[in-house]
Amino acid sequence: MKKLLIIAAVAVTALLSSCASTGTVCGVGSIYTDVKSGMSATSNNVGSKVGTASATNVLGIIATGDASINAAASNAGIKKISHVDQQQKSILGLFTKYEVFVYGE
Amino acid sequence: MLRNLIYITALIMLCNAAIAQKVSKLYVSKATETGILYFIKPREMPPAGKDIKPKESVLYDVTIHSDKDTADILMSITTLTPIVFDTVTFAYNDGESATHTLQKIYIDTKERAFVGRYRCKLPKSELNTMFSCKRPFAIHFANGAKYAYKQRQWEKESKIYNTIAKLSELNQANK
Numbered sequence: 127m128k129k130l131l132i133i134a135a136v137a138v139t140a141l142l143s144s145c146a147s148t149g150t151v152c153g154v155g156s157i158y159t160d161v162k163s164g165m166s167a168t169s170n171n172v173g174s175k176v177g178t179a180s181a182t183n184v185l186g187i188i189a190t191g192d193a194s195i196n197a198a199a200s201n202a203g204i205k206k207i208s209h210v211d212q213q214q215k216s217i218l219g220l221f222t223k224y225e226v227f228v229y230g231e
Numbered sequence: 232m233l234r235n236l237i238y239i240t241a242l243i244m245l246c247n248a249a250i251a252q253k254v255s256k257l258y259v260s261k262a263t264e265t266g267i268l269y270f271i272k273p274r275e276m277p278p279a280g281k282d283i284k285p286k287e288s289v290l291y292d293v294t295i296h297s298d299k300d301t302a303d304i305l306m307s308i309t310t311l312t313p314i315v316f317d318t319v320t321f322a323y324n325d326g327e328s329a330t331h332t333l334q335k336i337y338i339d340t341k342e343r344a345f346v347g348r349y350r351c352k353l354p355k356s357e358l359n360t361m362f363s364c365k366r367p368f369a370i371h372f373a374n375g376a377k378y379a380y381k382q383r384q385w386e387k388e389s390k391i392y393n394t395i396a397k398l399s400e401l402n403q404a405n406k
Contacts, residue, residue, distance in 0.1 A: 160256070172263040175303075176270035176294055201348060202294075202305060203336040211259070227259055227270070 150214045159216040165195075165226070167209035173231030177202030183222040193226045204230040254394045266298030267402045269395050273307070274388065279369055279379035284311050286344050289370060289378045295355065295395060297402040302358050304351045305336075308372070313338060313345045316372055323361045323368035329353075355396070362392040 150161040179198035181191025195210055207230040216222040261268045271293040278287070290307040308316065315335060322328040336348040361368045367385035370378045380388055 162259075172261060172268070174263070174268065174294070174296055174299075176259070176261070176268065178270070178272060178292065200337060201307075203348075203350065213259075225272075229261060229268075 154216060154219070157218060159214060159222075162211060162213045165210040165212045168207055170206045170208045170230060172208045172229055173204070173206065175202045175204050175230055177204050177228045177230075178225055180223060180225040182224070185220055191224075193224050195226060195228055198226045198228040199230065202228065202230075204228055206231045254391050257391055258395055260398075263296075266296055266404055267399070269293075269295045269297070269399050271295075271391065271395055274391075276370060276378040276380060277384070278377070280375070280377035283376050283378075286342075287311060287376065289376075293358070293392065293395075295399045297399045298404050300355055301352050302355045304353065304358075306333075306349050306351065308347045308349065309341060309344050310347070310374070310376075311344050314347065314374055316347060316349060316374075318373060319349075319351055320371040321357075321361055321368055322371060323364050323366075325366065328371075329357060355399075358392075359396055362389045362396070364389075 150159060151163040152161060177198040177200070179191075179193050179195075179201060181189065181193035183189040195207070198204075198210075199207060207228055209229050211227045211229075213225045213227070214222065215225075258269055258271045260270070273290045273292045276289045276291060286309065288309045290309075292305050294303040294305070296302075306319070315338065316333050318330050319333050320328055320330045331351050331353050333349040333351055336350060338345060338347045340346070367380040367382065367388075
């Protein structure tokens with residue numbers, strides 16, 4: 127009975143993990159995900175400005191935000207983009223936050 | 232039904248708190264040709280006066296360069312009416328204050344409100360003093376709005392900045 131409960135709990139966690147998650151370069155952890163990765167780069171200098179924008183997903187039911195490169199660049203007044211990084215965090219697939227970081231001048 | 236809602240809300244809050252606790256999760260850094268760039272992710276400052284209407288808020292993020300004497304505070308000011316702010320005043324140490332010019336980046340709409348995005352460049356030494364105070368500093372705007380952390384929250388917030396400032400100092404090229 128105990129084994130059955132454990133198996134059921136693992137199965138439910140695995141199933142729910144896709145509720146509010148998005149893929150990362152190394153996959154999604156069913157319990158916890160915190161992955162930074164590169165998105166794109168240009169030949170411009172790194173510069174001294176950083177802009178960010180984010181979007182969140184709760185329980186796979188509500189997903190809001192503007193995590194576009196345009197929003198992140200506008201937030202810091204960046205005209206020349208050097209490169210773009212992204213970060214995805216997720217807990218149990220129930221709460222996911224996606225952030226974009228734009229560097230430039 | 233209500234109990235389930237409470238459990239779900241508590242779980243979401245727990246998830247949020249778990250994501251937001253460690254200082255290392257609250258900033259990003261980048262090596263540049265002239266030093267290291269630190270970016271403290273956006274933080275929300277709570278209202279501290281009665282002049283602030285619901286839905287009005289201030290979010291700020293900080294960009295520090297290890298080899299520069301100035302730092303940038305970028306603010307998103309949400310107001311119910313479209314206002315352009317020219318200056319911001321930081322009040323700290325029970326009486327000291329400094330007024331700085333705001334450079335407007337853009338004004339945009341957000342649902343039924345307006346968001347103004349501004350850059351404020353100030354000396355790193357001043358920012359260090361503000362965040363080293365035992366009592367939280369306050370931000371005043373020309374429309375009378377005032378924002379400040381509560382004492383309990385301030386200890387956590389000042390620790391975040393002071394850790395990054397220390398890192399920035401340790402990574403100075405001539406150190």
